[in-house]
Amino acid sequence: MSNTGKPGEGSSDPAGTPEEHKPSSDEAHSAFTPPLGVPYPPVPEEEHPTSEFALPEGLRPETPTEQEGSAFTPPAGTTGQTPVPSPSGSTTAGFAFTPPHGIPIVSLTKEVPWQDRMRTMLRMPIGERPVPERVERTDESGPAVPRVLDLTLRIGEILLAGGEGAEDVEAAMFGVAHAYGLERVEPTVTFTLLSISYQPSLVDDPVTASRTVRRRGVDYNRLSAVFRLVDDITSEGITLEEAYRGLAEIRRNRHPYPSWGLTLASGLLSGGASMLVGGGLLVFIAAAVGSMLGDRLAWLASGRGLPEFYQFVVAAMPPAAMGVAFGLLHANVQASAVITGGLFALIPGRALVAGVQDGLTGYYITAAARLLEVGYLIVGIVVGVLSVLYIGLQLNPGLQRLNPEQALAEYNEPLVQIGASMLLALAFCVLLQQERHTVAFATLNGGVAWVVYGALDNVAGLNAVPATAIAAGLVGLFGQLLSRYRYASALPYVTAAIGPLLPGSSTYFGLLNFAQGNLLDGISSLIKAVSLALAIAVGVNLGSEVARLFLRAPGVELVAGGRRAAKRTRGF
Template sequence: MTRIVRETDPPTGSLPRLAKADSRELDEAYSARVGEVLDLAGNIGAILMASGMPATATMDQVTGIAAAYGIGRCEVDVINTTIHIAAYRGPTSPAATTLHTVRSRSMDFSRLAAVDRLIARIRAGELSSSTARDELDAIITAPHPYKRWVATLAWGALAFFTAGTLGASLLACFVSALSAMTIDRVNRRLNRHGLPFFFQYAVGGAIATAPPLVLYWLSPKLGLHFEPTVAIAAGLVVLLAGLSLVGSVGDLISGAPVTAAGRFFELVMMTAATIAGVALVLHLANRFGAPFVAISAEAPPALAELPARVAFGAASAAAYALACYAERTAAVAAAFGGAAGTIAFLLTQGLGLGAVVASFAAAVPIGLVGRLMERRSLAPPLVVSIAGIVPLLPGLALLHGIYAILNDQHAVGFASVLSAMAIGSALAAGVTLGEWSFWKVRRRRVMARGVSR
C-alpha cells in the first residue's frame, strides 16, 4: 500500500549535487586563472548588458565563457546594473567571486559585434584568458568605425525614412530629419555637461515638436501645405528607439523579473520625460494662438503603397543601425529585419487586425531574421531585433495620447498612451518568440540529421 501512494521523485525537481573534491586540488587548479577568467567574463557581461541584451542571455554567455576556461561550477547573478559571479572551490574553501557594475548604457553595435566574435572564439577554445583579455581591452578602447557626423546624418535619415513609412510628404520628411539631427547634436552637448538622461529626453521631445509646429503655423503665409503630425511622430520614434524595449520585455518573459522591472521603469521614465517635452511645446503653442492640429492615433493602412513603405522600413532599420555605429554587414542585416517586419505589419493590418496584433505578428519574423543573420555571421541577433522594430515603434499613438490629454480628453489620451505601451510590449514579445522559434526549428533539424545518419 505504501508503494502505491508514496512518491518516488523529488518534490521540486532534481537539484545539482556537489561532488566531493579535494579543496587543495581545486585551489591549485583555479588559483592560476580563476581571477582573470571571472574578471574577463564579468567585463564581457557588462558590455552585453550595456548594449541592451536580456539578463538571461547575458548569464548564459558569462557562464559559457567561464566554462570554456575550465571554471565549470560557476554561478552568475545578473540584475539591471550589477553582475555577480561566484566560482565553487570545494566544500571547505570560500568561493572565488567578482562583482561588476554596469555604469553606463550605450548602443554601440560595432563594439557589440566585436565582442560577439570574441565570445565565439573563446567558446571554441582558440584564445587563452590573457589573450582574450588583451583583445577585449582593444575592443573597448577602439575608436568608432566612422566619424560622429556620420552618425548624426544617420539619425536624420532614420527620422526621414520613418516619416516616409508613416506616409508623410517630402517636406515633412526633411523637417523630421533636421529635428532629429538637432536632437542628436544638442543632447550630445548636454551629455558632456553631465545632464541626466531624463532631462535630455525632455529636451529631445521639445525639439522634435517645435520645428514642425512653427512651420505649420507659418505655412499659410509661406503658401505651403504642411501637416506636422507625422513629422513630430517621427521625431518621437527617434527618441524611443534608444530605449531598451526588447531587453526589458525579454527579461520578463525569460524569467528575470527584477531586471525587467528596472529596465521597464527606466523606459517608462524616459518616455514620460519625452512626453513632458512634447506637452510643454504643445501647451505653449496653444497659449500663443497656434492653429488646431488634428492628430490621429495611427496611420491608415495602405496596401497600395506596400513596396514604398517596405523600402522605407528597411531604410529606417539600416539608418538606426548606422546611427549606433553598426558595421556594414550588420546594417544590411538590420535592413532585412526592417523589411520583413514592415511587410508582416502591413499585411496583418490590411486584414483588419488591430495595431497590437499586427505589431506582434511583425516582430516574429524580425526575431527569425536576427537568428538567421547570426547563423550567416552577418550580425548579432540583438542588432537586428532592436533596429528591425524601429519602423514599427508607436510614435503616432503616443503623440495622439499626449495631445488628447492636453485637450482635456483624458480617457482617450490615457487609452492611447497605454495602447502605445501595449504595441511596444507586443513588438518585444514577438521578437522573443521569433528567436525561440528559430532555436526550436534548428534543434529539430539537427536531431533529424542525427537520426538519418
C-alpha cells in the same frame, strides 16, 4: 541443608543463602536456563548475530563492476570525455548512474554556437550540469582563479552595457569560466550589478567577485567583437593572456561611424518615419532637420553631465517645435507627420525589448529595472513634446494640422512605405553602430516586417496589436536564424528591424489629446501605444524562442526532460 550450584562453585553464608553465587535475574527467570547438573553450552566465538541476507558459506561474493565512492564525488561520465565502462567491457560515453527521474544527455559539440551550449546548461539544475569539453593544457597548471573571474566580469560588463539580455550575459560568463577550468561557477546579472561565485570543492570556501556597470552605451560593433571573443575562448581554447589582449583591443577600437554620421542618421530616421504616415518631401526635410537639432542638443546636454532624462526632454523639443511652426504658419504641410517622425527616433525600443525579454526568461529584477528606465525615458519625451504642444495650442487653439488621424487613415502607399521602412531601419543600424556587413540584413528584415504588418493590417483587416506581434515575431525569428548562422548576437539583426513597427503615431496622438485637455482620448491612445510596444517585445522574444525550440542546431540535444525552463507557480 545445603545448596548445590555450578561445579566448583559455592558455599553458603551463615544464613544459608548463597550470596556470592546467586544467579542473575536473567538466569533465574529465563526459560532457556539449563536444569541443575547440566553444563552451560560453549560460548560462541562471535556473539553478533548475522543477517538473514548474508551469503551462505562457500559462496563467493561477486566483484563490483565499479568501486564505491563518496556520494559527493561526481560520476566519471559527467565530463563528457571520460568513457564509462559497460558490463560487456566496451566503453560508452554517458553517465555512470541514472536517477529515477532521468538525466538530460547534453551534447556540447563545438560545431554549434556557444550561446546554445551555455544556455542549455544554464537552464539545467546545478546538480545535473555536465562539465563541457575543453582543451586540456599539459604545459601549465592553469590560470589563477581571480584573473579568470576578472576576465569573466569584464566580458559580461561590455555585453550588459551594450543592451544584451541577462540570460545571454550569464551564458557568456558561464562559458568563459568553464573554458578555463572553473566548473562550480554561478554567474548572476541584475541590471547594473554583475557577480560570479566559484567554489573549488564542496569543503572549500567560495570565491566571489562582482562588478558594477556604471555607464551604458550603444555600440553593436563592440558587442559583436565580444561575441567572437567568447566563441574563441569556448571553442578554440585560447589562453588567458590572448583573451586579455583581445579584450583590450576591443576596448581600444573606435566607433565605425563618426558623430556627424550619427546626427545625419537621426535625421534620416525621422524623415523616413514621417513618410510612413503620409509625409511628403517637405515633411521629410522638416522632420530630418528637427531631429538633427534635437540630437545636437542632446549631445550638448550629455557633455554637460545632465542625466539621460533631460537629454530626452531637449531632444524631443525641436521636432515638436517644427511641427507647431508649420501649423501656426498655415502651410500646406502635415505638421503631425513631422512630430510623429521625431518621436520614432526617440522611443527606446531597444531597452523595451530587452526588458520584456528578461521578464519572459525569468529575470524579473532586471526586467523591472529596465522597464522602469523605459518609463522614465518616455516621460522625458512626454515632457518635451507636451511643453511645446501646449505653447502652440495657447498661441492658436485651432491647430487642426496637428491632428494625425486624417493622414494615418487615408494614406496607404505600399511602395513608398516599404522604401521608408527600409530607410528607417538603415538609419537605425547607423545609430546602433552596427558592423557594416550586418546593415543589409537588418535593413531587409525591417522591410519584411513592414510588409507583413501592412498586409495583415490593411489587407486582412487584422487589429494593429496582433498584426504588430506577428510582424515582430518574424523579425525575431529571422534575426535569431541569422545570428546562429554567423555565431553572433541577434541584437544587430533585430533591434533596427523593429524600428518601423514602433508606436510613434499612437504616442503622439495621446500627447496631443493631453495637451488639448482630452484626458480620456489621451489615455486610450497611450494604452494603445503601450499595447503595441509590448506586442513588439513579446513578438521578438517569441520568434527567437521558436527558432531555438524547433530549429535547434545539431549537437545540442536534451533527451530526458526536454528543454529546461521555469516552472509554473500555479498561483502560490
